[in-house]
Amino acid sequence: ALNEIPLWTPTAGQTRRISHKPSRYGRNEKLDQKISVHDGDITKLEIDAIVNAANNTLLGGGGVDGAIHRAAGPMLKKECASLNGCETGEAKITCGYGLPAKYVIHTVGPIARGGVGEEQREALRSCYRNSLKMATENGARSVAFPCISTGIYGYPPEQAVHEALATVREYLDAHHDKLDRVIFCVFLPKDKELYLQNLPLYFPAG
Ligand code: ADP
Numbered sequence: 001a002l003n004e005i006p007l008w009t010p011t012a013g014q015t016r017r018i019s020h021k022p023s024r025y026g027r028n029e030k031l032d033q034k035i036s037v038h039d040g041d042i043t044k045l046e047i048d049a050i051v052n053a054a055n056n057t058l059l060g061g062g063g064v065d066g067a068i069h070r071a072a073g074p075m076l077k078k079e080c081a082s083l084n085g086c087e088t089g090e091a092k093i094t095c096g097y098g099l100p101a102k103y104v105i106h107t108v109g110p111i112a113r114g115g116v117g118e119e120q121r122e123a124l125r126s127c128y129r130n131s132l133k134m135a136t137e138n139g140a141r142s143v144a145f146p147c148i149s150t151g152i153y154g155y156p157p158e159q160a161v162h163e164a165l166a167t168v169r170e171y172l173d174a175h176h177d178k179l180d181r182v183i184f185c186v187f188l189p190k191d192k193e194l195y196l197q198n199l200p201l202y203f204p205a206g
Helices: 061-072 075-079 118-137 155-177 189-202
Strands: 035-039 051-053 091-095 103-108 142-145 183-186
Touching: 035 189, 051 061, 061 075, 075 155, 091 118, 091 183, 103 118, 118 142, 118 155, 155 183, 183 189
Parallel strands: 035 183, 051 103, 051 142, 142 183
Antiparallel strands: 091 103
16 A cells, blocks of 8 residues: 555655756655655555556557556456557556556557657657546546656666656646655666656755
C-alpha cells in the first residue's frame, strides 16, 4: 500500500555525488511530500493507478505492457480491445482486474529509435501530462509511472528522465490538490540512478 512506499526527500540528493546545476524550479514543500522513486515491478503496487507504456493497438506487447497484462489477467485485454486503440501521446484508462492497482492508465510513448526530435520530446511529455490528467479526472490520487519509451521504443533514458520530471513538476504545480503521490517506478539500476541524480533539479531543497 501507499504508506509502504517511502517518500523521496529533496535533501537525499545532497548526500550523493551530483552536480548542482541551478534549478529553474523553486522550492515547493507541498510537492516534496508527493514524490517517490520505487525500484521494482510496477504490477505489484497497491495504489490507485499504474501507467502502462502500451502501443497504439492497446492489445498488449512486451516489456512492462506484457507484465501488466499477465498480472491483470485476460479481462484487461478484453476491456482494452473495446477502446479502439490509442494515439501516441494520449492516454486511456481501464480497471486493474487482477492487479492490486485500481486502474491502469495506458499511454503510448513515441518510438525514438531514429533519434529524438521535438516531435518525440513533445509526445513523451504528452504521455506524462495526459496520464496525470486521466488519473485526476477519475479520482485516482496515487499514480506510478514506468520509464515510458525507454525500453523497446529506444528513447535515451538520460533524456527521457528530464521530460518525465519536468512534466510531473509542472502538473503538480498546477494541480497539487488533486494528487497525493506520484511514483517513478524504475526497473533498471541505471534508471534509479538517473532519477535520484536529476530529482533535485525539479524538486529542489531550500
Ligand atoms: P517502451 O516500449 O515504451 O519502450 P518497455 O516496456 O519496453 O516500453 O520499457 C519501458 C520501461 O519499463 C523500461 O525501463 C523497462 O525496463 C521497464 N519495465 C519492464 N518491465 C517492468 C515492470 N514489470 N515494472 C516496471 N517497469 C518495467
